[in-house]
Amino acid sequence: MTAASDRRQRGSIIGIGQTELSRDSGRSELRLAIEAIQAALADAGLSTADIDGLVRFQKDTTEEAHLVAALGLPNVRYHSQVGYGGSASCGVVGNAVAAVVSGQASTVVCYRSLNGRSGTRFGQGSHYIDTESAWSGVARSDITVGSPLTGPYGLLAPAHQFALWIRRYGHEHGFDDDELSRALGAVAVTQRRYAQTNPKAMMRDRPLTLDDYLAAPTLVDPLRLYDFCLETDGAVALVVSRADRARDQVDVPVDVLAAQQHLSPHSEPIHLYKRELASFAPPAVADALYTQAGLGPADIDVAEIYDASTVMVPLALEDFGLCPRGEAVEFLTAEEHGPTGRLPTNTNGGLLSEGYVNGLNTVTEAARQLRGTAANQVVGARHALLTAAGASSLILGAPE
């Protein structure tokens, strides 16, 4: 039993909201953000007047000030942004917790809203370089995709970096491209199966077999079409409060047992020059996360891993000790991430098959698992581990 004093040092997720996920929302990112926030507030039984903090992804186009005006928020006293794209997806929750525990705010909304299919498409080279003519362009990106040092070589999509990571992983652990593909195919196929029983998932009516996966076109060796996340229009929001107050606000608060962010030389933006290519974060990151939660890998019942690509799943499983180093390929090929496996993972279908709300829908799925309300409920789930490529991570817990 956690003492009340401990709860004052901890945050809880007390509300979650999510719009429908589509290829063309037909409305603005600001409007989607408002809808998701209203849904999260309704879920928490709160009103807009209760919000006094906002934390957003730095990449989000919906600015705090615009939201404050649109929602008529009378008194926002804390706002912050977390950088590096989807790496923010656990970090926004960590920042919200820091605000409520320090007393800088009491009720903080985290949000992500994007028209990722009908608007800006992050997987396209045109997002990173300027086209001058039919025969020339200029690499001007500030991240390692399409930068002045990488664009001239044709490194124009995050997909290219994912391929460089996983081929290095294969080299270090003795797997060829075919062996990697069977494991990555198992990620894509199993997550699609989860999506088929998730009414919110964009791919709920689109079955996928390993044969389909293997027959799909290769974008960059060894990665095929289904190794990449969807492009999605939609928004997700969640509400964070202090854990002691959360007990009075909602019946089933989901506690943030640990929150960590990680930066080391060249680990962001989208690592390529970092020393370890086949790992997101050094062991100290996982150690700090588990120590903060007072738990170990064996205590984790469900994993929700940021999956812009299938390749992020094996790397994250190993980085957080959820399977031994070098054994993720076997773990996945044996379907240990499936509903009857040792560690159900990305149980909503993930960004690959539910939809890509830049990873914040990964956090809401973990919250549903710990509330016991997930579409693909892991029976008795008490602890969920979440990570966005090691750059931000959470352990969430069901209320005791």
Next chain:
Amino acid sequence: MTDLAARTTVIRPLMGRPSDPFWEGARRGELLIQRCPSCRARWHPPSPSCPRCGRFDVGWIPSSGRGTLHSLAVVRRAAHPLVEDWTPYNIALVELEEGPRIVSSVWCDDPGSLPFGTELIVDFLPVGLELVLPVFRPRTDQNGEP
């Protein structure tokens, strides 16, 4: 793989950036990396101060151009219309013998089956009139020259 000289399209680096000396060096046939004159750390990509000792009087030195293949991926579907003409092409990470890792491309037959760890040496290939691209070839003869 299309020979660089036969490419009809080019992606140039944005100039006016810290990477300018890298591309200016390439036009002179030099593969430049940064070095601290004080503690002799060498690194890439460039930075205004030494990541080891913090000094600001950092400079650029030519790399030997020798390195090993760290990772490589063959792109089979163009992510932009400008690279349709090149596709398939490869993107390689090369660990230079001085330590830094750089993004490049390997120029040989069937680069996709080249084992990681293969010893490479830089070559400078012009693309159009404005850009010289440092690329790598496997070191094949006893002199280590391509």
